[in-house]
Amino acid sequence: MAKNSLSDITAPWPEQHLQKLGHCPVCQSNLAELLHQDLQDRIFFCAPGRWTMLSCQQCGSGYLDPRPDEASIGLAYSQYYTHDIDESWLSDASFWARRLPSWRTGYIKRRFPAFAVQSANLLGGQLLARNPTARVLLERDVRHLPTPLADARLVDIGCGSGSFVKRAQLLGYHAQGLEFDPQAVEQAQRQHINVTQGALPDTGLPSSHFDAVSLSQVIEHLHEPVRALHEISRILKPGGFFWLSTPNALATGHRRFGGYWRGLEPPRHLAVFSAKALQSSLQAAGFTDIHFQCPGPVSAWFYQASQKIAATGPDTAELGLNQDSVLLNEIRAIDRLSMTDPCAGEELIVTARRV
Ligand SMILES: [Zn+2]
Structure with a gap:
């Protein structure tokens, strides 16, 4: 299987498929601080986009906001093979x-x-x-x-x-x-x-x-x-x-x-x-x-x-x-x-x- 290169991840995620949350998806609180910026898919090198992760001040979870919507999330799994995983x-x-x-x-x-x-x-x-x-x-x-x-x-x-x-x-x-x-x-x-x-x-x-x-x-x-x-x-x-x-x-x-x-x-x-x-x-x-x-x-x-x-x-x-x-x-x-x-x-x- 050909491995994608870094260049594949530099494109933006399709704008119309970005979902703005405005609250924590775990506890629903809207109190959040910036945790990371410009995150990229440096694991499978297949998902475009740069991502911001917020830290929820209420429950301590981290979450992407904005994030890919459900209709587009498949884009992030084009090189992700669950069926390759052998659990020893x-x-x-x-x-x-x-x-x-x-x-x-x-x-x-x-x-x-x-x-x-x-x-x-x-x-x-x-x-x-x-x-x-x-x-x-x-x-x-x-x-x-x-x-x-x-x-x-x-x-x-x-x-x-x-x-x-x-x-x-x-x-x-x-x-x-x-x-x-x-x-x-x-x-x-x-x-x-x-x-x-x-x-x-x-x-x-x-x-x-x-x-x-x-x-x-x-x-x-x-x-x-x-x-x-x-x-x-x-x-x-x-x-x-x-x-x-x-x-x-x-x-x-x-x-x-x-x-x-x-x-x-x-x-x-x-x-x-x-x-x-x-x-x-x-x-x-x-x-x-x-x-x-x-x-x-x-x-x-x-x-x-x-x-x-x-x-x-x-x-x-x-x-x-x-x-x-x-x-x-x-x-x-x-x-x-x-x-x-x-x-x-x-x-x-x-x-x-x-x-
Ligand atoms: Zn929370």
Whole structure:
């Protein structure tokens, strides 16, 4: 696939397709400060336009204003391939999972008795459960899902080509996926994964139907994130489990890299949430038992990706790109801190139950 060049992003976004908001799309407040100017698509190099991000003074979220309207947003996805994304087990990157894969499967088997595997060392799994770092990685792998009861149903919304749908099936859920990108849907269906085309906030899925819903790196792309949360609340059974991940607007990396931070991804990310904004939006949408979870050691990925974005910018010298030891120490510090303060990481992961 030919990569577009910088010149493709220098054109303006079509004027008639710019939507002026005048308020925060998360909390509706009109109190905002300028956060970034002249943001460009330096990740996929396919979206034209220069973007302004405001910081909401009420809820701490960042949002593009103006932003692409819904009719034109497809322009920003011409080089964006959800169906290329292969979601590997995060724990695979760890020392013990490479040396002792049966311990990892042992942990999962203890949590999900339906998990069908050849070799599972249950005692090894028990030992891993006592190790906080291992537990964080393994729980992230299974999206903190509860052990499913018989016939429990799960939908992964924005599932790409369905790798997590497949995983949830292995864990014992009747799992399905919903995906906007028709090519990703086709790829999933070729692998006989139950994925249909659709998107938030109007999923067309039945009310009070699901025991679990997961939403990985999706909410920041939506024009109506609050309506989306209400929709998820509608399709969940009372007491149903919800898992969400999204970049953290108040991340250390955001302060470090400014407009080049990987979590921004203009103009595909329309709003980047703060933990406070997520908490109150979830409460308003009928969720309770809201818990932020440690995202795991993801800072290195954010920092490397942000460095790559910054390297295409005009003012890379100011970012201290050669101060590798400073950045490495910062990455370690963030990952360490997020073990005790889950809202201190580059990413927010939240679990909740429908009232
Ligand atoms: Zn707000």
